[in-house]
Amino acid sequence: MSGRLAPRPSALRERSRRRPWTRDYRPRHHPTNGPVMEIERLLARLPRDAADAIVGMARLRSVDLNRHLREGLGARAGQPNSALSEPFVEGAYPWLPLEGGWGGLPAGLLHPRTLEVLREVAYPPYTHQVDAWKQLCGERAASVIVSSGTGSGKTECFLTPILDGLVRSSDSGAKPLEGVRALMLYPLNALIASQEERLSKWFAPFGGALRYCLYNGDTPESVRSTAARGEPWKVADRTTLRRSPPPVLVTNVTMLEYMLIRQKDAPILRASQGTLDFVVLDEAHSYVGAQAAEIALLLRRVALAFGRKPEELRYVATSATIGGPDAAELRSFLRDLSGAPEQNIHVVRGVRASLPASPALNSNLIELDEIAGMEPLQAGEIFAKSAPLRVLREQFRAGAIVGWSGWSAQARQIGGADVDPRRLLVEASRAKDPHSDPALASAGGDSILPVRLHLFHRTLSGLWACVNPTCPGRPAASEAADWHFGAVFLESREHCSHCGSLVLEWAYCIQCGDGALKAEETADGSHLVAWTGGTGDGEFEQTLDRDETFGAEDDTQDDAPLTTSPVVN
Structure with a gap:
C-alpha cells in the first residue's frame, strides 16, 4: 500500500512570453480578445490536464473516487481543491543595458575575435554581465556568484569569459584545443540539453577548433563519422570525448562522479592535466544541506584530479533566487562550496532599467473600451499618466509578485469596480510607453506593463x-457505487467538516488500485484511532520517498575496476 496519491510534483510555472502576449494574438476587430481568452483557457485547461495526469498515474480502482478527484483537482486554478494555485503576476521589466551596447565595452576587455562573434550571435550586454566579465576575464583567477532574475542573461555572464579565454588560447580560434578548460555542471539533463543550441551557435564560427560535449547518461558510445563531420564543434559520443577531450564539458554531478573514478574516462583527465580554468555551478540555490557538503567534497576532488588548486580556478555560481542583501553571506557560500579564497569571490546582481520619467499623473479611471481601438503608443500615453498604475509598475520593477486576487484589487483602482482584470492586464501589456529610452524600445522593452504569470x-x-x-x-455515487467511506480531504485532519466523524488516511495498493483506511486499535481495544506508524508488513508497507539522481546512468555496465586515486601522466 502507498500512503501517497502520486509522486510529489515539482512547482509548475506556466509563464507568458517575455514580450506581451498581444504580439502573438491580434484579431482584426478586437486586439485583446485572443489573449484574454488564452488566459481564461489557461486557468481552466491546465488544472484539468494536471488532474487527469495525477489520477491516471495513481490508477485507482474506485470509479467514484476517480471522478471526485478529477472534479476537485480539475477545478479552475485558484479554487479550493484545484491542482493549481491562483495565478501570480510578476513584472518582467527589462534589465539595465550597457550604455553604447557592444561599443560601450572597456577597451581590451574581450579579444577582437570574441567581440566579432558575439555581435553576430548574442544580444548587446547588460551592465551586470559586463561586471561579471570584468572579474572573470582578468589575468588572475577570480570567482563570481551571479544573483539575477529569469531572463537576465546569467549564462552569458560565464559563457562569454569562457569563449574569450578559448579564443586567446587558440590564436583567435585558428589552433584546435584539446583538454577540458571549462566544466559546466547542471542539476538536470533537460538543462544540459538546453545549452546545445546556444553552444553550437557560439562555437560554429570557429569550425572545429573550439568544441564542446554534452556528457550525460544518454551520450552514446559512438556515432557515425559522417554525423560528426556535419558539426565538428560538437563532440557527440564517448569514444571521441575520451580520445580528444573538448575544451568545454557540460555534464551533471552523477556523470562527473563516474568520470573521476571510472577507468574508461581516465583519458579525459590525462589530457586535461593543468588545463581546467572554469567550473560553473548552475542553479546554485539547490546546493543545500547534505547535498552541498557532497558537492563541496566533489569539487575539491575535481581540482585534484585535473591537477589544479581551488585558488587557481574560476568558479561561477548562478541562480535566479539565491541571495539576500548580505553580499558577505553569498561570498561565504561559494567559498565553502568551492574552496576558492573568499577575497577572490565577487557578487554580481542583476539591475533592472529604471522606468521612464513620468508625465503629469492623475487618478482618472481608464476606460478599456476607448483604449482597445488605439495604437500601442496612443494607449501607452494614457496608461503612463495613471497614478495607481505607476505605483504598481514601480513595485513590479522592484521585484514584487502579486496574487491574482491582489491584481484584481489593483485593477479596480486603475479601471473601476467593473473592470475585467484579464483585459486590463492584456491592454497594459500591449501598450507602449512613448517616453521609453529608444534603445529599450528597439529591443521590445517599452511595454507599459510587461508581466509573467506563474x-x-x-x-x-x-x-x-x-x-x-x-x-x-x-463523493456522489455512480452506478458502480464503489466508494464506501465519507468525504475526501487532501490535507490531514482529525474530524470531518461535514459530519464531525473521525478522519483517517487512505492508502492504496499500487498493483491493484484498491485501498483502505489506515487505523489502529487503542491499547484497550475499545475503538480505532488514526494509524501512528510502525513496522510495515508486506504489501501494506507504506512506500517511502526515494532520492532521485537526475542524469544517472546504469552503473552495472561492464567496466574496469574503479579507483579513487587521481589520474596523472
Missing part, C-alpha cells in the same frame, strides 16, 4: 477520508 502545482502528500459512509460530503 501557476504553482499543489503538492499532494496523501488522501484522507471520513469513516462515516453516510457522510453528507461523500
Whole structure:
C-alpha cells in the first residue's frame, strides 16, 4: 500500500512570453480578445490536464473516487481543491543595458575575435554581465556568484569569459584545443540539453577548433563519422570525448562522479592535466544541506584530479533566487562550496532599467473600451499618466509578485469596480510607453506593463477520508457505487467538516488500485484511532520517498575496476 496519491510534483510555472502576449494574438476587430481568452483557457485547461495526469498515474480502482478527484483537482486554478494555485503576476521589466551596447565595452576587455562573434550571435550586454566579465576575464583567477532574475542573461555572464579565454588560447580560434578548460555542471539533463543550441551557435564560427560535449547518461558510445563531420564543434559520443577531450564539458554531478573514478574516462583527465580554468555551478540555490557538503567534497576532488588548486580556478555560481542583501553571506557560500579564497569571490546582481520619467499623473479611471481601438503608443500615453498604475509598475520593477486576487484589487483602482482584470492586464501589456529610452524600445522593452504569470502545482502528500459512509460530503455515487467511506480531504485532519466523524488516511495498493483506511486499535481495544506508524508488513508497507539522481546512468555496465586515486601522466 502507498500512503501517497502520486509522486510529489515539482512547482509548475506556466509563464507568458517575455514580450506581451498581444504580439502573438491580434484579431482584426478586437486586439485583446485572443489573449484574454488564452488566459481564461489557461486557468481552466491546465488544472484539468494536471488532474487527469495525477489520477491516471495513481490508477485507482474506485470509479467514484476517480471522478471526485478529477472534479476537485480539475477545478479552475485558484479554487479550493484545484491542482493549481491562483495565478501570480510578476513584472518582467527589462534589465539595465550597457550604455553604447557592444561599443560601450572597456577597451581590451574581450579579444577582437570574441567581440566579432558575439555581435553576430548574442544580444548587446547588460551592465551586470559586463561586471561579471570584468572579474572573470582578468589575468588572475577570480570567482563570481551571479544573483539575477529569469531572463537576465546569467549564462552569458560565464559563457562569454569562457569563449574569450578559448579564443586567446587558440590564436583567435585558428589552433584546435584539446583538454577540458571549462566544466559546466547542471542539476538536470533537460538543462544540459538546453545549452546545445546556444553552444553550437557560439562555437560554429570557429569550425572545429573550439568544441564542446554534452556528457550525460544518454551520450552514446559512438556515432557515425559522417554525423560528426556535419558539426565538428560538437563532440557527440564517448569514444571521441575520451580520445580528444573538448575544451568545454557540460555534464551533471552523477556523470562527473563516474568520470573521476571510472577507468574508461581516465583519458579525459590525462589530457586535461593543468588545463581546467572554469567550473560553473548552475542553479546554485539547490546546493543545500547534505547535498552541498557532497558537492563541496566533489569539487575539491575535481581540482585534484585535473591537477589544479581551488585558488587557481574560476568558479561561477548562478541562480535566479539565491541571495539576500548580505553580499558577505553569498561570498561565504561559494567559498565553502568551492574552496576558492573568499577575497577572490565577487557578487554580481542583476539591475533592472529604471522606468521612464513620468508625465503629469492623475487618478482618472481608464476606460478599456476607448483604449482597445488605439495604437500601442496612443494607449501607452494614457496608461503612463495613471497614478495607481505607476505605483504598481514601480513595485513590479522592484521585484514584487502579486496574487491574482491582489491584481484584481489593483485593477479596480486603475479601471473601476467593473473592470475585467484579464483585459486590463492584456491592454497594459500591449501598450507602449512613448517616453521609453529608444534603445529599450528597439529591443521590445517599452511595454507599459510587461508581466509573467506563474501557476504553482499543489503538492499532494496523501488522501484522507471520513469513516462515516453516510457522510453528507461523500463523493456522489455512480452506478458502480464503489466508494464506501465519507468525504475526501487532501490535507490531514482529525474530524470531518461535514459530519464531525473521525478522519483517517487512505492508502492504496499500487498493483491493484484498491485501498483502505489506515487505523489502529487503542491499547484497550475499545475503538480505532488514526494509524501512528510502525513496522510495515508486506504489501501494506507504506512506500517511502526515494532520492532521485537526475542524469544517472546504469552503473552495472561492464567496466574496469574503479579507483579513487587521481589520474596523472
